[in-house]
Amino acid sequence: MVTRVRRKPAAPQTRGEAFVQVVLEVTVARLAEVGFERLSIPEVASLAGANKTSVYRRWPSKTELVRDALRAAMSHADQPPDTGALRGDLIGLAHSVATFMQAAQGTAVMRILMAQAGHPQLRQLAIEAYGEIGRHGPWVVLARAAKRGELRAGADHALVLFTVAGAILHRVFVEQGSVTPDFIEQLVDLVLKGAAVELKSSKR
Amino acid sequence: MVTRVRRKPAAPQTRGEAFVQVVLEVTVARLAEVGFERLSIPEVASLAGANKTSVYRRWPSKTELVRDALRAAMSHADQPPDTGALRGDLIGLAHSVATFMQAAQGTAVMRILMAQAGHPQLRQLAIEAYGEIGRHGPWVVLARAAKRGELRAGADHALVLFTVAGAILHRVFVEQGSVTPDFIEQLVDLVLKGAAVELKSSKR
Amino acid sequence: MVTRVRRKPAAPQTRGEAFVQVVLEVTVARLAEVGFERLSIPEVASLAGANKTSVYRRWPSKTELVRDALRAAMSHADQPPDTGALRGDLIGLAHSVATFMQAAQGTAVMRILMAQAGHPQLRQLAIEAYGEIGRHGPWVVLARAAKRGELRAGADHALVLFTVAGAILHRVFVEQGSVTPDFIEQLVDLVLKGAAVELKSSKR
Amino acid sequence: MVTRVRRKPAAPQTRGEAFVQVVLEVTVARLAEVGFERLSIPEVASLAGANKTSVYRRWPSKTELVRDALRAAMSHADQPPDTGALRGDLIGLAHSVATFMQAAQGTAVMRILMAQAGHPQLRQLAIEAYGEIGRHGPWVVLARAAKRGELRAGADHALVLFTVAGAILHRVFVEQGSVTPDFIEQLVDLVLKGAAVELKSSKR
DNA sequence: ACTTAACCGAGACGGTACGTCTGGTCTTTCG
DNA sequence: CGAAAGACCAGACGTACCGTCTCGGTTAAGT
CATH class of the missing domain: 1.10.357.10 (Tetracycline Repressor, domain 2)
Structure with a gap:
């Protein structure tokens, strides 16, 4: 049998930041439209213009995708109104x-x-x-x-x-x-x- | 070959009145538990102790099953309270x-x-x-x-x-x-x- | 919660005998053409005019399909020649x-x-x-x-x-x-x- | 069988010659073990201790890799025996x-x-x-x-x-x-x- | 009692979608 | 500039489930 050989690590890479945003937005939109049950990762990927494997790579399960989507959507400044009355x-x-x-x-x-x-x-x-x-x-x-x-x-x-x-x-x-x-x-x-x-x- | 005689007036009917009741009850229960999306007719049939084909025979689609289930569940006497105040x-x-x-x-x-x-x-x-x-x-x-x-x-x-x-x-x-x-x-x-x-x- | 009700069993059923024949023939043909590795059950099903789920139902794995296909193809009468010399x-x-x-x-x-x-x-x-x-x-x-x-x-x-x-x-x-x-x-x-x-x- | 590959720490720049040799040897070995169909360039690269992109750079397709591998393996001196009988x-x-x-x-x-x-x-x-x-x-x-x-x-x-x-x-x-x-x-x-x-x- | 006809159970089948896997191309980063 | 590291796309595969179909068996009527 043959063993795998490890090389030294090279430079990491971080792309697709915008891609993540689009996916999360689409996820929220679909959540609102069809709910969690019928939320389909392939469909989300398609709507986001990405391949489904790309989505699966980042979010192994639907739950994690929804988690991130909700968190991303909830960046609220909790500023209470103060009208005096x-x-x-x-x-x-x-x-x-x-x-x-x-x-x-x-x-x-x-x-x-x-x-x-x-x-x-x-x-x-x-x-x-x-x-x-x-x-x-x-x-x-x-x-x-x-x-x-x-x-x-x-x-x-x-x-x-x-x-x-x-x-x-x-x-x-x-x-x-x-x-x-x-x-x-x-x-x-x-x-x-x-x-x-x-x-x-x-x-x- | 002589002409056909009159149709047989045989009429075996309505074996499963109770069956209908059970199915509708199960349907309401599942609706409450998992919602409409995940409501599955095979599952309802199984829970009702019936075969899925029997359910499909009576209710061609999920919508009609739910319709009947909701209607059967809603036999309320709309009696308004009257306490005087x-x-x-x-x-x-x-x-x-x-x-x-x-x-x-x-x-x-x-x-x-x-x-x-x-x-x-x-x-x-x-x-x-x-x-x-x-x-x-x-x-x-x-x-x-x-x-x-x-x-x-x-x-x-x-x-x-x-x-x-x-x-x-x-x-x-x-x-x-x-x-x-x-x-x-x-x-x-x-x-x-x-x-x-x-x-x-x-x-x- | 709803409990399941048990009924008495009914009669079994065996259909699609010709379908099995066609699938096995196609399997042998594909085996000869592309070999075992590239033998694809969906492809076999398609060539046999059947749905892939039907094939998967009968033969859970490619090995079993090939087994049956080879056995079906090997219905030989092992008649040795006898020319006298x-x-x-x-x-x-x-x-x-x-x-x-x-x-x-x-x-x-x-x-x-x-x-x-x-x-x-x-x-x-x-x-x-x-x-x-x-x-x-x-x-x-x-x-x-x-x-x-x-x-x-x-x-x-x-x-x-x-x-x-x-x-x-x-x-x-x-x-x-x-x-x-x-x-x-x-x-x-x-x-x-x-x-x-x-x-x-x-x-x- | 394929032997393990060790990266030379002394060699700063892996001149592609040794790398090519290893890849071709691995290719022949895998050809013998799994055949052409299941020969996978990513797998060959991994076994050779290289990155798959490096292999793809040199051999655009599996056929060309196999061609080179076979040619490299065939450096025979075609010396016919001559025992006199x-x-x-x-x-x-x-x-x-x-x-x-x-x-x-x-x-x-x-x-x-x-x-x-x-x-x-x-x-x-x-x-x-x-x-x-x-x-x-x-x-x-x-x-x-x-x-x-x-x-x-x-x-x-x-x-x-x-x-x-x-x-x-x-x-x-x-x-x-x-x-x-x-x-x-x-x-x-x-x-x-x-x-x-x-x-x-x-x-x- | 016997026939008849409808209903029900059982399972095979086609179809669709999903999530996984893997192969090949691309871009970025490092030496 | 070459090589490494992943991200990405593309496609196929095997699974799960749904809804339709065709059988066979049972039961409830009516002669």
Whole structure:
């Protein structure tokens, strides 16, 4: 039998940086369009103008490709709005959420969250990506409002945020309606002031 | 050869009424577990203890199978709660929604709604199934409350309902948390009274 | 979760007998043309007018396909010639060998024998197939000739047979010449009477 | 068999001459082991301790590599034996043939001859390489014998030579037996004196 | 009871897509 | 400038799964 002979190493090489970008973008787009299940690496490669073996070389499995794609898509500057009043801040946040969910990245993330309950690693990735859009900002907004005394005592910050997010989620994916500025204002007003008539003595 | 006699009026029929039931139940279960994409008719047949050809005979395509499965699953008595007060009624509605979303049928429907934006016929089916749980009841509840003067003037009934539904949706599918009675009460209170402090006209 | 239900078994089924024949014939033909290495199951399937999955279903590996193909091709009636004289018998045998080697089956077998020294199972198969054409007949011929006193004392039967076979092998595959009746007669005469002039006293 | 290659630390610039030698040797070895079909340039390069691009630079295609490899392997001095008697000369020739066929070059050549009937250029190369071992010598031997009167009148020189070669070919590749001196002697005696009993007066 | 006809189970088959493997071309870097 | 190191493209292969087909067996009607 014959043994392999090792030579000294030569210069490494790093090309195709742009190629990686294109592939990841295409991946996010396909994730949004067809979801994780039907995401096909050969198809991604074809759409990216590359050969499928090139994609397989860099990302051995679909999960890793999606991981990188989500991470690349989530380079957000988490800049919380600061209008000086809770209402304005919440409207700003809601706009961010709506923009996210209506973009390809958001659709991709939400589809994974909805569909991949049984895939913990992937779900974790999506959760992280979803959290990117609101890791700190929203909580800061509510904390400031609480300090200013704008929030009812005992108000659950998470509940407020998730209710706004949930309403937009429902609007976008269930009703498939567009999220207009008017809708956002009404939503924020509802969450802030409630739908009930104001009473002098509220039983609670 | 004489002419043919009349056709034999033999008519053996409908051996598998129960078989149909089992298949549809399995279909809903798989829809909830893996979604529409990965729903496989051979798999459904196997889980139902039937042969795949038997399933293909009755439902030529996956879409029709899902249609029947959703329709069979949606035999709801749309009985709106009537506790006499808006808060109690909304809590009842929220419970219904939460129960639905956490059951197999609801998961199936929501997954289809989220994932099959590009499949109009299927989406329409899911919308109908989703509407079954609240075709009329919720609106009646709000109408009654408005008549009783419990609702703020100009309150958008749809916004109220969809916000509650969206919050539960977010809770179940994004946070993957359980919907406790306490959560529902807090949610309803948030939507009714808002998160902001009451202003001048309301003392406390 | 749904459990599987067991039914009672039904009747088996065996179809596609002609399909098997065609595939095996094509296999032998390709073996002769391109050899074992370049024998491709998808190609065989295509040439046989079948789908490659059908071929893979019946023959999990190329080795098994070739095994069946060789066995199917080797349904020989091993009828030794009997002309009453050794020369005529040998000519008959040589004709059989030449016919075999110039046919697809023979080419297939010889190519495997030449090329697959490292594949014992396959080599064994080819040896068997090659042996089919002369399992008993040739030895009977020589035994009869020896009994009749036509053979020199101490003549090695195997050497005689293999020399004739080897000469034809060389003719067909190395020289790539055709095996004419004249060639066969000259060959047999050479092996029987030798190329040397006859001496009165031959040592050894 | 292929031997390991060691990089010379003293040699700063591997003058391509040694490199070419190693590659060609490896090529012949692989030709003998796996044949032309499975001969892979990347594999040859790896076994030679070189990079595949280096091999591709020098030999654009497998055919040219094999051509050079065969030519390099065939630097034979075609020195015919001359023992003074036909029997001894033939034994010498047979030894040459047996040595050739059992060596790597011979195995390589014979495999190509057997397998590459459809590749004229390659076949031509192999024929030339095969002819190297006996371009003139064998014919000289027989011509001398004929002049000495050792050969039967009308004996076909080519038939004699090819029969000896064919018998050895069969022995080596079909029977996969070793070619012993005893075997060669018996073979030569068979071809010279024949297997039949000697008759008193043989016409012919 | 016997025939008849529909339904169901079983498996072969064609087809499509996937992921892997390997061969050959290219570019970049080093000596 | 030659050689090494990979990245890249291209194509074929074997596998998995789906949906269609044709069998044979069973069961439920109706004479």
